[in-house]
Amino acid sequence: MSAIGFEEHDHHHCIADAMQNAEALCATNSLKFTPTRRRVLEILLDRHQAMGAYDILEVLAVEGMGSQPPVAYRALDFLVSNGLAHKIERLNAYVACSHQGEDHTPGFMICTECKTVAEVPAASVRSILGEAASQTGFRVDRAMIEAEGVCANCQEHPA
Amino acid sequence: MSAIGFEEHDHHHCIADAMQNAEALCATNSLKFTPTRRRVLEILLDRHQAMGAYDILEVLAVEGMGSQPPVAYRALDFLVSNGLAHKIERLNAYVACSHQGEDHTPGFMICTECKTVAEVPAASVRSILGEAASQTGFRVDRAMIEAEGVCANCQEHPA
DNA sequence: GACAAGTCCGTTATGTTATAACATATGCGC
DNA sequence: GCGCATATGTTATAACATAACGGACTTGTC
Ligand SMILES: [Zn+2]
Ligand SMILES: [Zn+2]
Ligand SMILES: [Zn+2]
Ligand SMILES: [Zn+2]
Numbered sequence A, B: 001m002s003a004i005g006f007e008e009h010d011h012h013h014c015i016a017d018a019m020q021n022a023e024a025l026c027a028t029n030s031l032k033f034t035p036t037r038r039r040v041l042e043i044l045l046d047r048h049q050a051m052g053a054y055d056i057l058e059v060l061a062v063e064g065m066g067s068q069p070p071v072a073y074r075a076l077d078f079l080v081s082n083g084l085a086h087k088i089e090r091l092n093a094y095v096a097c098s099h100q101g102e103d104h105t106p107g108f109m110i111c112t113e114c115k116t117v118a119e120v121p122a123a124s125v126r127s128i129l130g131e132a133a134s135q136t137g138f139r140v141d142r143a144m145i146e147a148e149g150v151c152a153n154c155q156e157h158p159a
Numbered sequence C: 001g002a003c004a005a006g007t008c009c010g011t012t013a014t015g016t017t018a019t020a021a022c023a024t025a026t027g028c029g030c
Numbered sequence D: 001g002c003g004c005a006t007a008t009g010t011t012a013t014a015a016c017a018t019a020a021c022g023g024a025c026t027t028g029t030c
Helices: A011-028 A035-047 A053-062 A069-081 A123-134 A152-156 B011-028 B035-047 B053-062 B069-081 B123-134 B152-156
Strands: A085-088 A093-096 A106-111 A117-121 A139-150 B085-088 B093-096 B106-111 B117-121 B139-150
Touching (some): A011 A035, A035 A069, A069 A085, A123 A139, A123 B106, B035 B093, B069 B093
Parallel strands (some): A106 A139
Antiparallel strands (some): A085 A093, B085 B093
């Protein structure tokens, strides 16, 4: 279990990497990785933070790629549907996926200080959830796990 | 682990019970269980389903208890803050708590067919989350667990 | 009882997030 | 080129949520 998001890393490299992965995934699955979709993913990767749809839209607007809400929401729907991004329900915001391709039930840790969102694999959580569910015959299709708290960095260096 | 919500039960009794509990809890903690707050909890208990703030407001309006959004949101804030109700982020909706008083990190199972929401204790999930978190030094303050799927009832009797 | 402080409530207005709906365009197989 | 599916541009609106302010009511204190 490693959490990208609270650690220093070669950001430039990680963007390029993720974009290449996304590219490959779309090619494999005959998905159309159009300019807007590509750009929205880049924006999310660049910030490495959860962004609201309207924040993204603002960036797109500056770049002349569309200024109406559906532009952002459609791109986000595509990215989320295809596992390239996730929606953080708690924040009504979106993040690029840190574990592209893996079939994951992601869990998120949201630092309320610095707003960083880290994605952690949560397979074990899913199994426990499934166990609880099976007792009542409930079939789990999707699970969301979002924890709010304070990251190590912000605990050490309070504002 | 028992899940109220997908099982038949004496609904009338369960409402009365919960209200009495709430009453007691408010008395103990010197909280003001005002008519609006009381009524909103009753409405939630009565439906035994997740309701949007505006759905609740509609009921209140019919009964002459207020017609502006803040009326509903203030009552909901009170109920959520004091553990008498929960917000389901995924649905932007609210449910009465099924385990009043217990210090719980609740998990929810949302049936996408019949819209029923069941609350299950999720202490074990929390511990796993804490474990994952501790590896990166993240301190978990609040956790949210929401599973979407299909309940036993709806699996047996598809629409 | 007078007063101050705190809490709750009514109301207006506005902010934020998300989607419906329809016209237009673009790509692709045939 | 034609027909179909998919993607985009655009307008409008729906759905969810809060800010802000003044008045009413409660509660504790003198
Ligand atoms: Zn992911
Ligand atoms: Zn932080
Ligand atoms: Zn509860
Ligand atoms: Zn159901």
